[in-house]
Amino acid sequence: MIKQYSLSLVMPCKNEGKALETVLKKLPKEIDEVIVVDNNSNDSTKKVAKKYGARIFTEKRSDKHGIGYGFALQKGISQAKGTIVVCMDGDGSYPVKEIPHLAKTLIEKNLDFISCNRLPFKKPKDMSSVRAFGVKILNFITWFLYGYKINDSLSGMWVFKRYAFEEIGLIEGGWNLSLEIKLKALIHPGIKFSEHQISYRDRIFDLSKQSLFQTGFEHVLYLFKFRLALIKANNFSLGINYFAKE
Numbered sequence: 525m526i527k528q529y530s531l532s533l534v535m536p537c538k539n540e541g542k543a544l545e546t547v548l549k550k551l552p553k554e555i556d557e558v559i560v561v562d563n564n565s566n567d568s569t570k571k572v573a574k575k576y577g578a579r580i581f582t583e584k585r586s587d588k589h590g591i592g593y594g595f596a597l598q599k600g601i602s603q604a605k606g607t608i609v610v611c612m613d614g615d616g617s618y619p620v621k622e623i624p625h626l627a628k629t630l631i632e633k634n635l636d637f638i639s640c641n642r643l644p645f646k647k648p649k650d651m652s653s654v655r656a657f658g659v660k661i662l663n664f665i666t667w668f669l670y671g672y673k674i675n676d677s678l679s680g681m682w683v684f685k686r687y688a689f690e691e692i693g694l695i696e697g698g699w700n701l702s703l704e705i706k707l708k709a710l711i712h713p714g715i716k717f718s719e720h721q722i723s724y725r726d727r728i729f730d731l732s733k734q735s736l737f738q739t740g741f742e743h744v745l746y747l748f749k750f751r752l753a754l755i756k757a758n759n760f761s762l763g764i765n766y767f768a769k770e
């Protein structure tokens with residue numbers, strides 16, 4: 525609880541047992557509930573989540589590549605009871621201890637949505653150079669197509685007021701949800717969006733299962749498709765006049 529706002533932390537988890545324990549051990553007292561959305565994990569994910577009193581949900585849907593990241597987040601956020609919702613990976617790469625400060629910033633600056641910016645990195649090993657370059661390309665395409673300057677279009681950590689989620693409506697089931705949630709929050713005239721710097725480190729356990737090039741390609745395609753959909757919906761007001769919203 526911060527001021528009169530309750531806090532829910534939502535984490536999609538697929539085989540993150542070891543990493544999840546390190547996150548839940550450091551949980552700040554201000555967090556009122558933790559939601560873990562599991563997807564057929566065959567490790568200790570559920571056991572660990574239960575040990576720390578998290579609410580556990582199962583989401584079996586996945587996209588054509590077998591990724592259920594977006595579906596898991598949709599499920600988790602829709603079940604959250606907090607007036608402020610925080611989403612992040614359950615792999616220990618995002619800073620759980622920075623949540624109270626981010627939530628305070630959201631409240632005090634009267635914002636609706638904070639996307640947590642990982643760049644620039646303190647140490648080069650915090651993110652591979654291929655991935656960091658990919659993020660910069662996506663940032664550029666976002667600016668080019670939508671007119672918004674964003675530092676980290678692929679951040680997987682967001683802090684937002686629950687009603688913002690109800691306002692924007694999410695549909696992406698795979699990795700594109702990360703772009704979708706930021707774009708929809710950015711372009712929504714009633715949502716005050718901002719980016720805030722966080723510390724970030726590469727995942728601490730297990731090798732990444734991410735297929736960088738396939739995911740990157742899907743992201744580029746998504747950015748173009750979503751822009752086209754806006755044009756078709758006659759949303760021409762969105763253009764290069766709209767620089768960083770804050």
Ligand SMILES: Nc1nc2c(ncn2[C@@H]2O[C@H](COP(=O)(O)OP(=O)(O)OP(=O)(O)O)[C@@H](O)[C@H]2O)c(=O)[nH]1
Pocket residue numbers: 535536537538539540561562563583586590591592593596612613614615617680727731732733734
């Ligand atoms: N429930 C569920 N969670 C998933 C699924 N795919 C990924 N996740 C979780 O979503 C979060 C983000 O996935 P990551 O594998 O960390 O993706 P990434 O951060 O791009 O890549 P690395 O951290 O380098 O592996 C993690 O907590 C995963 O466990 C899925 O299909 N279902």
Ligand SMILES: [Mg+2]
Pocket residue numbers: 613615617727
């Ligand atoms: Mg990760």
